[in-house]
Amino acid sequence: MASNRTLKVLSFVAGAAAMAAAAPTTAVAALPRDNAGSAAFAAPGVPDYDQGVRTRPYIEEARSRAAAAAAPSGVELVPPAPEDGSVWISVGKDDLSHPAGMSLPLGVPVMSSARASVFRVAEDRLPQIAAQMHEKFHKCGGFFAHSTQAEAEADLKAPPSTTGGPYSVDQAAWVKPMVERVKEAELRSTIETLAGYNNRYYTADTGAAAANWIAGRWAKLAEGAPGASVRLFNHSGWKQPSVILTIPGSESPQEVVVLGGHLDSISGYWGGAGARAPGADDNASGIAVLTEAVRILGERGFRPKRTIQVMGYAAEEVGLRGSAEVAKSYQGSGAKVVGVIQFDMTNFAGSGEAIYLLTDNVDSALTTYLAKLVDAYTGVGAAQTRCGYGCSDHASWTRSGFPASAAFESAFDTMNHNIHSDKDTLGNSGGNAEHSVAFAKLAVAFAVETAKPAGSAKLADAAQPKGGASR
Numbered sequence: 001m002a003s004n005r006t007l008k009v010l011s012f013v014a015g016a017a018a019m020a021a022a023a024p025t026t027a028v029a030a031l032p033r034d035n036a037g038s039a040a041f042a043a044p045g046v047p048d049y050d051q052g053v054r055t056r057p058y059i060e061e062a063r064s065r066a067a068a069a070a071a072p073s074g075v076e077l078v079p080p081a082p083e084d085g086s087v088w089i090s091v092g093k094d095d096l097s098h099p100a101g102m103s104l105p106l107g108v109p110v111m112s113s114a115r116a117s118v119f120r121v122a123e124d125r126l127p128q129i130a131a132q133m134h135e136k137f138h139k140c141g142g143f144f145a146h147s148t149q150a151e152a153e154a155d156l157k158a159p160p161s162t163t164g165g166p167y168s169v170d171q172a173a174w175v176k177p178m179v180e181r182v183k184e185a186e187l188r189s190t191i192e193t194l195a196g197y198n199n200r201y202y203t204a205d206t207g208a209a210a211a212n213w214i215a216g217r218w219a220k221l222a223e224g225a226p227g228a229s230v231r232l233f234n235h236s237g238w239k240q241p242s243v244i245l246t247i248p249g250s251e252s253p254q255e256v257v258v259l260g261g262h263l264d265s266i267s268g269y270w271g272g273a274g275a276r277a278p279g280a281d282d283n284a285s286g287i288a289v290l291t292e293a294v295r296i297l298g299e300r301g302f303r304p305k306r307t308i309q310v311m312g313y314a315a316e317e318v319g320l321r322g323s324a325e326v327a328k329s330y331q332g333s334g335a336k337v338v339g340v341i342q343f344d345m346t347n348f349a350g351s352g353e354a355i356y357l358l359t360d361n362v363d364s365a366l367t368t369y370l371a372k373l374v375d376a377y378t379g380v381g382a383a384q385t386r387c388g389y390g391c392s393d394h395a396s397w398t399r400s401g402f403p404a405s406a407a408f409e410s411a412f413d414t415m416n417h418n419i420h421s422d423k424d425t426l427g428n429s430g431g432n433a434e435h436s437v438a439f440a441k442l443a444v445a446f447a448v449e450t451a452k453p454a455g456s457a458k459l460a461d462a463a464q465p466k467g468g469a470s471r
């Protein structure tokens with residue numbers, strides 16, 4: 001089994017590191033060149049843990065550690081960094097100190113604080129860690145992953161406090177006719193299309209193809225909104241891009257209102273690029289909500305005062321990686337991010353008909369404003385829940401110092417437990433998209449009330465569809 005192999009490799013590295021520290025030249029000289037099978041591996045005193053795994057990188061790493069072993073703590077027993085590279089992840093102390101957290105496959109932290117610990121892990125172990133975070137804590141995300149140690153170390157500190165607002169709810173004449181346009185069939189169609197990809201995994205061809213489909217769909221639907229454009233935000237570390245639709249503000253274009261959700265999916269312990277991961281609820285349902293908002297804004301030719309950006313983030317399931325890079329790109333950019341809303345899982349009615357607003361890792365003024373929007377425009381009630389450290393992409397924005405919020409399908413305890421498996425299908429969320437309807441209304445209301453209609457926009461635009469804007 002693959003899991004046994006990892007344990008053996010880890011044990012081997014620990015052993016090799018200790019041995020190399022004691023007698024580096026002897027240990028390394030006895031090694032075969034590369035890719036030695038178990039029969040060929042016969043270094044004296046070293047158990048046969050090889051099993052066809054390339055050993056040379058581990059030995060060289062152990063050697064270099066040993067050479068640097070003036071370090072007072074001695075040899076580090078950090079998980080190995082094979083040829084596919086390392087990433088640094090941060091995990092919250094609440095999870096690490098929980099009994100279930102003790103068996104997370106993380107090794108020894110490289111740094112810790114009262115808030116979090118940072119671990120160095122091989123990138124190909126991210127799906128395993130994500131699976132365990134899901135199995136043990138029922139989390140969608142649950143940790144941050146970064147390509148540099150310095151980035152991860154920033155997570156040891158509390159994020160900067162944000163002061164979102166002021167926000168106001170005063171555009172009912174615009175919003176009410178728009179939210180009436182939300183259609184369950186449109187939401188369901190988007191979910192079915194996205195769940196039809198074998199998976200939307202961040203390194204899979206189908207993951208990139210799904211992102212491209214979303215980009216094309218948003219571009220088409222937004223045609224009627226003045227100046228609307230879609231771009232791919234490419235990430236250097238993996239194949240799948242994030243997708244960003246922009247409807248430019250006509251009066252305060254540097255002030256940006258962000259609606260987002262992750263577009264990737266993942267399945268199982270050894271998930272990976274080949275596994276079936278429909279991700280119908282997690283998070284085709286969030287992308288469907290965003291897509292429906294884009295459809296209605298485009299259909300109405302909505303001209304906002306502030307800039308509206310709608311985002312599908314890559315690689316959320318492996319440590320919020322896409323949104324981390326997107327949010328960071330706004331730091332020092334000159335843009336003022338007025339407010340961010342996250343939609344991650346909207347279609348499983350685990351707690352009945354309500355919209356649950358997250359209360360942790362969010363901006364409190366923005367969340368209070370969301371509750372008012374829910375009451376005014378969605379037809380359902382607002383409730384509250386918490387979802388913990390690094391829970392979803394809103395935490396990337398919070399971490400980067402921007403006011404963020406998140407709307408969730410249920411209380412945290414009663415969320416959809418079929419996620420991160422081949423069972424996250426539309427059928428297992430009731431076979432329709434009824435629960436997502438209120439979330440799409442919230443998305444429309446958030447876009448219009450936060451960005452506000454431009455002075456030059458005519459209220460008639462809200463009642464009359466623009467020609468050519470629909471499919």
Ligand SMILES: [Zn+2]
Nearest residue numbers: 140282283344
């Ligand atoms: Zn998710």
